[in-house]
Amino acid sequence: MFRYFSKNKGLLLLITVVLASFLIMTSQVRQPRGAGLAERGVSALAYPFARAVNIITGSVKDAWNGYFNLVGAGRENAALRKQNGALSLENTRLRNLLASDVRVGELMALREGLPYRMVPAHLIGRDASTWFKSAWIDEGESAGVRKNMPAAVYTGIVGKVMRTDGHTSRVMLITDPGSAVSCVTERTREPGILVGEGNELCRFQYVGKQADVAAGDLVITSGLDGVYPAGMPVGEIVKAVKPQQGYFQDIMVRPTADIKGIEEMMVLMYTPPARPAPEPAPAKKEAARP
């Protein structure tokens, strides 16, 4: 055995790395915590570069949109096309500025309509992997952002903060397969759990077959999960099927917030109402003796 591993030191190193990874993973699963020193370091190192790449890709997107605006003008003569192109690019830039203003205005409206403080944040990046759906935002502990605070845009909730460090945070989006939000339908108050599907849709689980639920119904937060405030819009039911077998309906929900297109969001400084402490169990009465 020893001789085998001394010949295959690479394999020994691999086993060591994998075992160490398993230990680290197990410790995180058992005791979820905030960002560790290493994560904070990588975030701090990557943040300015990611922000720069984000700005560059935004500009490329704008230019691309501007290019499509130019396609119609291609039939015109060269001078007109040139002029049209310049105007079109300028127009795109101004429209983006206006759209950004409108978005900020809408976020401000959300801020005024709710009874708790909010922190506006820009999106710096998305999840680096396909397996998880999270967003990286430019506000962290220094702005008062804490783990499990909900994030929203004016059209609905986006997700909850899962990790924070000094100046950035990571938000688990409601489309992440690990996300679970306690919700009810607005029309009939049917309760269920909204779970991410890993794409642009979510699944509304544990809604009984007899429940009155239909496509087009709005799904809102119930406030029972201790993370999201009650009554916030989450999504709209796009499909509700009652299968032949099983107890529950197969319901798909499209989030009301444009999860794929968000560029800004609000982190809600929401603390769920304290649950009443359980009443102490009554002392056992001594059995009546004859």
Added chain:
Amino acid sequence: MKLNLYVFAVFIATAVLQAAAGDLLSIYGVKPSLMLIALYAFAITESAWAGILYGAFAGFLDDCLSGGYIGLFVSEYAIIGYLASRAGKKWFNIGESSNFGGIFTASLLGGIYTAALVSTVRGGQDTLYLALRFGLPQAAYNAFAGVFILWLFKELLARRVPWLQKVRQLQVRL
């Protein structure tokens, strides 16, 4: 053992690019793992030790910039780095069409491994479903993107950009 310094710089740049702009390449929630492609490209030309260390470093960056658990991609990429370095000596070389199969297999194995770990850690999610929903499409996407990137690197960059040759000589001995 020698480790190429530029590899670590490439991994950091890839991680930043993947986090900031990776979503532009997303198709129905699936995006290519540029990190895995970069790891494969470096590992097939290196020793098993280098493959594991490159993999662990690349995985660590991916772990920090994703919403998963630290250690998930470290272990996955270390295994892929090891396997790619072992297989690379026998079957694969940069610029060959066989890399399509190599990247696909590496991605698929990684996908099944991640699916098994995610379903175990999170619970309530089926390994087979996750592997088919995310692992398989990503493996196909990685294979196409990877072959294109490797071809681009070999044909267009490596031969015509002289400073790349110099950068590739920066090494550290362990």
